[in-house]
Amino acid sequence: MQTKTTIEVRYPDCDMMQVVHHSIYPVWYESARMDFFRKMGFSFSDMNKLSVNPAVVDLHLQFKAPATYPQTLTVVTKIGTFAPRKLQLVYEIFNESGKIINTAETFHIWVGPDGRAYNIEENLPDVYEKIKKAAG
Amino acid sequence: MQTKTTIEVRYPDCDMMQVVHHSIYPVWYESARMDFFRKMGFSFSDMNKLSVNPAVVDLHLQFKAPATYPQTLTVVTKIGTFAPRKLQLVYEIFNESGKIINTAETFHIWVGPDGRAYNIEENLPDVYEKIKKAAG
Amino acid sequence: MQTKTTIEVRYPDCDMMQVVHHSIYPVWYESARMDFFRKMGFSFSDMNKLSVNPAVVDLHLQFKAPATYPQTLTVVTKIGTFAPRKLQLVYEIFNESGKIINTAETFHIWVGPDGRAYNIEENLPDVYEKIKKAAG
Amino acid sequence: MQTKTTIEVRYPDCDMMQVVHHSIYPVWYESARMDFFRKMGFSFSDMNKLSVNPAVVDLHLQFKAPATYPQTLTVVTKIGTFAPRKLQLVYEIFNESGKIINTAETFHIWVGPDGRAYNIEENLPDVYEKIKKAAG
Numbered sequence: 001m002q003t004k005t006t007i008e009v010r011y012p013d014c015d016m017m018q019v020v021h022h023s024i025y026p027v028w029y030e031s032a033r034m035d036f037f038r039k040m041g042f043s044f045s046d047m048n049k050l051s052v053n054p055a056v057v058d059l060h061l062q063f064k065a066p067a068t069y070p071q072t073l074t075v076v077t078k079i080g081t082f083a084p085r086k087l088q089l090v091y092e093i094f095n096e097s098g099k100i101i102n103t104a105e106t107f108h109i110w111v112g113p114d115g116r117a118y119n120i121e122e123n124l125p126d127v128y129e130k131i132k133k134a135a136g
Numbered sequence: 137m138q139t140k141t142t143i144e145v146r147y148p149d150c151d152m153m154q155v156v157h158h159s160i161y162p163v164w165y166e167s168a169r170m171d172f173f174r175k176m177g178f179s180f181s182d183m184n185k186l187s188v189n190p191a192v193v194d195l196h197l198q199f200k201a202p203a204t205y206p207q208t209l210t211v212v213t214k215i216g217t218f219a220p221r222k223l224q225l226v227y228e229i230f231n232e233s234g235k236i237i238n239t240a241e242t243f244h245i246w247v248g249p250d251g252r253a254y255n256i257e258e259n260l261p262d263v264y265e266k267i268k269k270a271a272g
Numbered sequence: 273m274q275t276k277t278t279i280e281v282r283y284p285d286c287d288m289m290q291v292v293h294h295s296i297y298p299v300w301y302e303s304a305r306m307d308f309f310r311k312m313g314f315s316f317s318d319m320n321k322l323s324v325n326p327a328v329v330d331l332h333l334q335f336k337a338p339a340t341y342p343q344t345l346t347v348v349t350k351i352g353t354f355a356p357r358k359l360q361l362v363y364e365i366f367n368e369s370g371k372i373i374n375t376a377e378t379f380h381i382w383v384g385p386d387g388r389a390y391n392i393e394e395n396l397p398d399v400y401e402k403i404k405k406a407a408g
Numbered sequence: 409m410q411t412k413t414t415i416e417v418r419y420p421d422c423d424m425m426q427v428v429h430h431s432i433y434p435v436w437y438e439s440a441r442m443d444f445f446r447k448m449g450f451s452f453s454d455m456n457k458l459s460v461n462p463a464v465v466d467l468h469l470q471f472k473a474p475a476t477y478p479q480t481l482t483v484v485t486k487i488g489t490f491a492p493r494k495l496q497l498v499y500e501i502f503n504e505s506g507k508i509i510n511t512a513e514t515f516h517i518w519v520g521p522d523g524r525a526y527n528i529e530e531n532l533p534d535v536y537e538k539i540k541k542a543a544g
Contacts, residue, residue, distance in 0.1 A: 010303055011316070012157045016205070021148045022464045023434040030431070031282055034342075044283070044342055056430045059469045069152070070306075070316060146439055147452070158328045159298040166295070167418055170478075180419070180478055192294045195333045206442075206452055284429045288477070293420045341424070 001134040002078040003039050005032040007093075009071045019066035026059060029091050029104050032075035036089065040134045042127050052118060054087055054108035065101040072096060079135040084121035085110055087131065137270040138214040139175050141168040143229075145207045155202035162195060165227050165240050168211035172225065176270045178263050188254060190223055190244035201237040208232060215271040220257035221246055223267065273406040274350040275311050277304040279365075281343045291338035298331060301363050301376050304347035308361065312406045314399050324390060326359055326380035337373040344368060351407040356393035357382055359403065409542040410486040411447050413440040415501075417479045427474035434467060437499050437512050440483035444497065448542045450535050460526060462495055462516035473509040480504060487543040492529035493518055495539065 007028050015021040033054075034044055047053050067073060073093050080088035086109060093102040112118030121128040143164050151157040169190075170180055183189050203209060209229050216224035222245060229238040248254030257264040279300050287293040305326075306316055319325050339345060345365050352360035358381060365374040384390030393400040415436050423429040441462075442452055455461050475481060481501050488496035494517060501510040520526030529536040 008303075010299060011306060012151055012159055012299055012302070014152045015148055016150050016152070016154050017461070018152050022467060023148055023431060023438070026431040026434065027282060027284055030284070031280075034283060053425070055471075057471050059430060059467075059471070061467045063463075063465050063467070144439075146435060147442060148435055148438070153325070158331060159295060159302070162295040162298065163418060163420055166420070167416075170419060189289070191335075193335050195294060195331075195335070197331045199327075199329050199331070284423055284431055286424045287420055288422045288424070288426050290424050295420055 001040065001136065002076055003032070003036045005035040005075045005077065007031065007073040007075060009067055009069045009073065011069055013067075014069045017066075019068055022061070022063060025061055025063075025093075025102055025104070028073070028075060028093070029059075029061075029106060032077045032091060033089055033106065036077040036134075041130050050124070051113035052120075052124065053111055055111045056106055057109050058107035059104070060106075061102065061104045063102055065095070065099060067093075067095065067101055073101070079131065080105060082131050082135055084119045084128065085117050137176065137272065138212055139168070139172045141171040141211045141213065143167065143209040143211060145203055145205045145209065147205055149203075150205045153202075155204055158197070158199060161197055161199075161229075161238055161240070164209075164211060164229070165195075165197075165242060168213045168227060169225055169242065172213040172270075177266050186260070187249035188256075188260065189247055191247045192242055193245050194243035195240070196242075197238065197240045199238055201231070201235060203229075203231065203237055209237070215267065216241060218267050218271055220255045220264065221253050273312065273408065274348055275304070275308045277307040277347045277349065279303065279345040279347060281339055281341045281345065283341055285339075286341045291340055294333070294335060297333055297335075297365075297374055297376070300345070300347060300365070301331075301333075301378060304349045304363060305361055305378065308349040308406075313402050322396070323385035324392075324396065325383055327383045328378055329381050330379035331376070332378075333374065333376045335374055337367070337371060339365075339367065339373055345373070351403065352377060354403050354407055356391045356400065357389050409448065409544065410484055411440070411444045413443040413483045413485065415439065415481040415483060417475055417477045417481065419477050421475075422477045425474075427476055430469070430471060433469055433471075433501075433510055433512070436481070436483060436501070437467075437469075437514060440485045440499060441497055441514065444485040449538050458532070459521035460528075460532065461519055463519045464514055465517050466515035467512070468514075469510065469512045471510055473503070473507060475501075475503065475509055481509070487539065488513060490539050490543055492527045492536070493525050 013020045013024045076092045080090040089106050091104045095101050110118040110120050149156045149160045212228045216226040225242050227240045228236050231237050246254040246256050285292045285296045348364045352362040360379050363376045367373050382390040382392050421428045421432045484500045488498040497514050499512045500508050503509050518526040518528050
């Protein structure tokens with residue numbers, strides 16, 4: 001499973017160099033990640049009800065080409081690796097010409113209702129099945 | 137009582153026009169407001185403990201001259217008007233040459249632990265006294 | 273003429289109070305304004321080519337009800353008043369239930385290639401006609 | 409050479425989880441980097457005059473513990489590796505108790521006035537000397 005999320009560059013996303021500032025990309029990757037989870041069948045509302053969330057522990061971005069305003073971008077998201085307590089997502093951002101301009105990996109630890117690391121396989125087996133299936 | 141809060145312009149605060157984007161100013165005014173409350177003797181931590189906060193209901197900004205990077209600015213904050221359930225703060229931002237570049241007024245409704253409008257005079261008379269004294 | 277612009281609330285737009293922070297709204301109003309200009313026939317790219325832009329000189333927002341995540345909002349934008357050198361836009365934000373949650377007015381001075389106030393009626397009569405027609 | 413840069417957490421930096429959102433850290437690291445360059449003797453104004461800048465090509469962050477509001481943090485910055493066309497900076501963020509809460513590495517390619525990769529050693533030997541000295 002891989003999802004495509006559309007991103008519209010906004011005017012203030014660009015800096016004095018006339019390109020999107022590097023600090024905006026983590027926000028886009030989070031939007032793409034939320035979209036991925038929703039399409040996988042475990043939405044933010046579901047997480048919220050269960051007080052479970054995939055906390056970001058590692059964020060790694062590669063800048064290959066700039067984004068500008070106005071522009072419509074596409075973030076392609078898929079699962080990298082997963083384990084009962086961990087999840088890695090990998091991403092690619094394409095511009096309107098189909099060129100890859102940015103890639104990233106985010107690593108997450110599942111955090112449960114008590115604020116501690118959470119075993120998804122044990123506690124939410126149906127969600128773990130969805131992750132397994134999405135990872136292919 | 138009026139407070140002076142120092143603001144450092146950050147690189148991504150500036151947009152493609154090489155000046156600070158207008159959406160950054162409300163964040164600066166909030167920093168100045170928090171600083172004012174703290175110096176008045178009713179800090180964010182106090183508000184947090186009591187579950188009381190001054191919700192923004194009206195925000196009005198006037199842009200007189202641009203701010204650029206790097207620059208150190210000063211926000212001067214004071215109380216405009218106040219009432220048992222309401223508060224107005226007025227602000228001026230000065231650049232390093234002492235020129236006023238931005239002015240604003242924010243209107244607030246005190247919100248209490250139940251999420252509804254809150255009478256500060258009745259419920260927190262000591263805080264109301266501090267506001268009265270700060271308003272001069 | 274009035275335009276409808278769709279806004280998706282993003283996770284980090286919300287603050288510790290679980291509602292969209294007030295500093296996000298000016299960014300949404302700018303997106304709506306850019307959309308309005310584009311649909312009126314005077315896009316950002318046109319402005320860029322001519323080095324002409326509607327600088328924000330006054331920003332006034334009224335907060336009527338909170339926005340939350342996830343939520344899709346609609347900004348309705350139209351012209352308030354206009355003159356050869358000035359423009360006022362008025363906005364309303366509706367949530368998914370059709371309730372108005374925020375309103376605003378922005379005042380703009382047209383700035384020309386020399387960085388000074390610019391007479392649109394004299395210098396860009398076709399754009400002035402479009403504004404006149406859009407204002408109805 | 410290592411620099412210490414003070415960062416004040418701002419209210420809207422925190423998200424619905426009551427902690428600083430992960431997208432804020434790249435902005436802090438940039439502030440720390442600009443401070444490092446200034447103290448090393450090659451400030452943003454110098455870069456601006458020469459149309460030379462260290463473009464971010466890779467950004468890697470590790471989240472060890474959350475930051476909250478209000479809090480004063482310290483970013484410690486130093487050079488990791490360097491070459492005539494490249495620079496790596498490494499960072500650690502400490503909270504008020506002296507605990508490391510975040511670490512990062514940023515990789516930069518020097519970009520010159522023509523928008524292409526730039527050899528600092530050849531073109532700006534005095535700056536290259538400063539980098540060499542700062543790297544120790």
